[in-house]
Amino acid sequence: MRFAICQELYEGWSWERQCAFSAELGYQGLEVAPFTLAPRITDVSSGQRAEYRRVAQAHGLSIIGLHWLLAKTEGFHLTTKEAAVRQKTAAYLAELARGCAELGGQILVLGSPQQRQLEVGMTKETGVEHAREVLEAIEPVLAETRVTLCLEPLSPKETNFLNTCGEAVALIDQIGSPWIRLHQDVKAMLSEPTPIDQLIMKYASYTSHFHVNDANLLGPGMGTTDFAPIFDALFKSGYAKWVSVEVFDYSPGAEVIARESIAHMQRFCEDARSC
Template identity: 50%
Template sequence: MRFAICNELFQDWPWERALELTLECGYTGWEIAPFTLGRRPEQLPADRRRQLADQIQRSGIEVVGLHWLLAKTEGYHLTTNESEVRTRTAGYLGQLSQLCRDLGGSVMVLGSPQQRNFPETMTHQQADENALSVLEAVLPDLEKNQVTLALEPLGPGEGNYWNHAAQTIRVIEQLDSPWVRLHLDVKAMSSEGKPIADVIRESAKHLVHFHANDPNLLGPGMGEVPFEPIFAALREVAYEGWVSVEVFDYSPGIETIARQSMQNMRNALLHLDV
């Protein structure tokens, strides 16, 4: 099982220090939030992209890809009825796929609930149709850059679109493209009303990426959710992708979160092997 960590955890740390701690803790991958690269990450010059990719590679860390794709942006939305906005959103996602590839990544996680929620006047089917129009438009860029877009279900506390893995899979199956697949997140799955391990098993055919965390917004094993059944299910379905630690509450401190998350995941795996 390959472990990565999301780079926004390190906040204003120099990349050299952040990468050193990443490797020291035992992670081998970095998942990058575009907003950590500047206000307009899609406009990052080619030479700067090469510098960042080389720095990460030299440290011994692999770039998994990007997430928080639409966070801290303006003018983009997935389910809006405004066709110009959807066209602009598809164009931006296409640009991010090029950025992802230039940095050495191959997966982009589409969460960003604020840029996909739909109003009460719209049905879920209409939201699906609008989202499909965006996803269809970005397919050529995904294929060109060999980047997979991983759609992320999120709990109802964050929005009203793609609250369950099954809803997300419905769109994935309608699209029927190898470049659009499923991402699962422990915090989000905890709101599905069924065991997380069951969600993993039911979604295995489409699963391409995975986030480890807890509903309390901290890292894996830092809350009430046990990870032994989760890792057992991932093994059962022969999941071969990354397990990336993504947290939202940094109050315990960056080093504590990074170290404790990894130790908790290792302990969970050890218990499976006993």
């Protein structure tokens, strides 16, 4: 299990400073929100991508992948009835996969709740058909770049499409590609009736990425969520991939959030190992 942090919390920081501070705290990876680099991933040249990767590696860090894939963009949507928009979305997701690979990453986390929201009157079955069409279109590029796209279930407060791990896995099974897997996020899983540790165990064979955050939108251990059973389940399930901190409340400051998050995760891991 390796620790990363989603770097959009470092608002206003240079890339060099983000890398240096994260590495100093003990993180091994950075997960990048594309909008922090440029309005679109296609605005970041191959040379710039290579430089981001070089600086990260100089600090002993990996750029593990991208998330918030469609955030702060216009004209993209996963489930829309407009076929041309779905085709445009597939083309952009393919560019994100290529950009991810050039940055050295291997993971795309598809959250972006507004860009998958079902339109008024659209059934979930139609939404699944449209999402499947988009994802199947990019599957060859995922295989070529060896980048895994992970579907992120989100709470009903955020979107009306893919709200549970079970719904995401049903779509993954329909597509049947090793390059399209499940992403689990603590904040989102708190909205499910099944306890998080049980969701981790049930879907372990599908899960390729994991986000940690607390119910209060801060880092793990900074709120009331009990992370002991969560980390215990991660160890028992054999999860050995990235665990990435993703927060939505930046008010304590990036330094405090990043420092407290990794300290808590290290403690949770030690406690889980001793169980």
